[in-house]
Each structure stands twice: as C-alpha cells, then as structure tokens.
Amino acid sequence: MRYVESPKNLAGSACGLAGLALTFTGVAGAYWPVVVAGLYGAGALIAPPERPAPPDFPDPSAQLEALRADFEALRGYLAEVELPPAASGRLTELTGLLAALLDPGWVAEVLAQDPEGVHTLARTVRQDVPEAVDTFVRTRWWSRLTPGQEPPERHLERQLDLLHEEAGRLASALRETEARRQETHTRYLEDRST
Known part of the structure; x- marks a missing residue:
C-alpha cells in the first residue's frame, strides 16, 4: 500500500496513462504494451526518491x-x-x-x-x-x-x-x-x- 501512494508509482502511472493515450491515438501501434510499460518505468525512474521523515525530537x-x-x-x-x-x-x-x-x-x-x-x-x-x-x-x-x-x-x-x-x-x-x-x-x- 505504501508503494501505491509513493511518488515513483504516481509518476510512473501518469507516464503509463500517457502511453495509453498514445495507443488510443494510434501512435504506439502493435507495440503498445511495450510503450506503456516503458513509459511507466521511465516515469518511475525520473520521480524523486521518497524522503524519509525526519526524527521527531522533543521541542x-x-x-x-x-x-x-x-x-x-x-x-x-x-x-x-x-x-x-x-x-x-x-x-x-x-x-x-x-x-x-x-x-x-x-x-x-x-x-x-x-x-x-x-x-x-x-x-x-x-x-x-x-x-x-x-x-x-x-x-x-x-x-x-x-x-x-x-x-x-x-x-x-x-x-x-x-x-x-x-x-x-x-x-x-x-x-x-x-x-x-x-x-x-x-x-x-x-x-x-x-
């Protein structure tokens, strides 16, 4: 569940949706699964890494x-x-x-x-x-x-x-x-x- 909400998954999903849009417009052709997966992977790679929360020290x-x-x-x-x-x-x-x-x-x-x-x-x-x-x-x-x-x-x-x-x-x-x-x-x- 943590990965579903992570910035990497969100960026990959957005790029994957762009790949689906390319498929529906006919640009991806027969290789649409490779295009969607490749764009998802590229989006996940370019997303910023998840930053761990800083420790909660007492004020x-x-x-x-x-x-x-x-x-x-x-x-x-x-x-x-x-x-x-x-x-x-x-x-x-x-x-x-x-x-x-x-x-x-x-x-x-x-x-x-x-x-x-x-x-x-x-x-x-x-x-x-x-x-x-x-x-x-x-x-x-x-x-x-x-x-x-x-x-x-x-x-x-x-x-x-x-x-x-x-x-x-x-x-x-x-x-x-x-x-x-x-x-x-x-x-x-x-x-x-x-």
Missing part, C-alpha cells in the same frame, strides 16, 4: 519539562545529604539560581530558544551537581581514614562556586538577549515613525 519546552522533573529529583537527593555549612550555603545559592532559570514563564521561554543554554543547564542538573556532591561524600569518608590531606570541603566549595558562576553567566546571557530584543524593538519603532 525545547518538553526538554525543559523533563529537566524540571530531574531538578526536583536532584533537590530530593540534596535534602538527604549532610554538607558543611559553607558548602551548604553555596549549594543553596546555586539551587536557587537553577530554580529561577527553570521556573515556568518568560525566562523558560527565552531559555528554550537557546539550545546551548538548555544543554548547559541540563549538564549542571543531571551531571555536575550530583557528581560534585557524591564525590564529596565519598572523599569525606576516605579523608577520615587518612587525616592530613586537603579537606574535601574546599574542593566542593570551589566546584559549587564554578557551577554558580556558569549558571550566572547563563542568566546574564539571557538578560542580554532580552535587552537586545528591547533595543531592536525601540529601533524598529523609531524607524517606523520617520
């Missing part, structure tokens, strides 16, 4: 919905982990910024237009924060067995600072995008009034 808003669900799972994990006060404060700042970026509304709409920003946010939520916290918990246990090493809290605090800076750069880029949009609209209105 950015659906990606953000999945990311919001993953962020809630991350928050549940972080609530169960015991962290030192300085790292806990930095983590609270970071999760607050991530929550603001993922909050449904106009920020999410702007973020959805920036695939690199969505990727950065997804990497932070799904990989970087859980890895930093889990590595700290594991290293803290080992540091109790071998005192005198650099405390794992310093590494965790530095990692959280770096992640906060990255999320801050993303928020700044989104703000700049909106500022450029506003400036562009102002110029448009100025140009329109002249």
